[in-house]
Amino acid sequence: MAKPVEVESSFVSDNARQAEALSVSASTPVADGPPSAGDQPKWASPEFGAIYEEHSRQIYYVALRFLGDPTQAEDATHDVFLKAYRKLGEFRGESAMRTWLYRITINHCRNVLQTWHQRNMVSNADDSLWETAVAAAESPLRVLEIKELGQRIQQTLDGLPPEYRLLLLLVADQQMSYKEIATLTEQSPDAVRGKLHRARKAFIAQFQKFT
Amino acid sequence: MNPKIPKLQQQQKQEAVEQTGQLRTAREFASVEEMLRDDAAQTSPPPRLAHRVAESIAKEPKPERSWWQRLFSRRSADL
Numbered sequence: 199m200a201k202p203v204e205v206e207s208s209f210v211s212d213n214a215r216q217a218e219a220l221s222v223s224a225s226t227p228v229a230d231g232p233p234s235a236g237d238q239p240k241w242a243s244p245e246f247g248a249i250y251e252e253h254s255r256q257i258y259y260v261a262l263r264f265l266g267d268p269t270q271a272e273d274a275t276h277d278v279f280l281k282a283y284r285k286l287g288e289f290r291g292e293s294a295m296r297t298w299l300y301r302i303t304i305n306h307c308r309n310v311l312q313t314w315h316q317r318n319m320v321s322n323a324d325d326s327l328w329e330t331a332v333a334a335a336e337s338p339l340r341v342l343e344i345k346e347l348g349q350r351i352q353q354t355l356d357g358l359p360p361e362y363r364l365l366l367l368l369v370a371d372q373q374m375s376y377k378e379i380a381t382l383t384e385q386s387p388d389a390v391r392g393k394l395h396r397a398r399k400a401f402i403a404q405f406q407k408f409t
Numbered sequence: 410m411n412p413k414i415p416k417l418q419q420q421q422k423q424e425a426v427e428q429t430g431q432l433r434t435a436r437e438f439a440s441v442e443e444m445l446r447d448d449a450a451q452t453s454p455p456p457r458l459a460h461r462v463a464e465s466i467a468k469e470p471k472p473e474r475s476w477w478q479r480l481f482s483r484r485s486a487d488l
Contacts, residue, residue: 237456237460238459239459240463242466246466247463250462250463254454254459254462255454258452258453258458263445272454272455272461275458276458276462276465279462280462280466283466283469343436347436348448348452366445370441370442370446370449371446371449372418372446375421376421391424397441398441402441
């Protein structure tokens with residue numbers, strides 16, 4: 199079973215232990231000037247850069263659909279990977295890296311949702327959500343179709359209880375089994391199965407309202 | 410890696426399809442999960458995010474190895 203990793207508290211102290219693979223100079227300069235579309239980030243730790251490349255899309259997606267706001271999702275993804283970097287020395291490989299990152303993401307997003315700002319912030323989702331989301335090669339009709347479907351999915355998820363929303367987002371990741379989701383959400387696999395059954399029904403009912 | 414996982418996930422997929430029926434949009438999806446996977450595939454983090462993370466990590470203090478990593482590297486050197 200995965201060892202729970204506490205990430206709720208403040209960031210770890212300066213002498214935080216990090217993985218051996220990351221013991222390169224952390225003061226290596228990064229990209230000069232503002233990034234352009236073709237720029238690749240210069241990672242102080244190429245190994246951590248590879249972790250980011252492999253998992254960032256899915257972590258960002260879960261944060262986006264769970265929080266419902268692209269700006270908050272971007273900030274959350276940034277904070278999740280920074281926490282992961284600081285805590286990487288405590289990751290022993292007893293669970294998959296993806297599962298471990300999800301644990302940090304879930305805890306972080308729950309905290310965000312509980313803050314006063316979250317309850318009072320005006321979302322700018324409609325304006326910026328799709329600016330970077332859709333591949334440039336897509337036809338205008340397809341872009342519109344993707345945009346509308348994405349908005350409908352977000353509206354549907356927003357109408358579900360947070361627990362259902364989270365379970366659906368996790369189970370949509372093919373790397374995640376019921377058992378891993380159960381461990382992440384601290385319940386039995388049977389409970390996950392039952393709640394997912396209800397979550398799917400609730401999603402479909404809600405989705406059809408936006409036809 | 411647990412060899413049972415692919416079989417379990419096949420069961421998960423079957424359950425999802427049976428419980429969902431078909432979701433009709435401009436495209437048809439066999440399950441909620443399939444729709445969300447398609448949505449995820451169309452959603453990329455902003456390119457600037459990788460730069461933000463890389464810059465933040467560059468400001469972090471030089472990482473230290475954990476006790477178990479030091480132990481294993483010492484044993485490897487002894488062999």
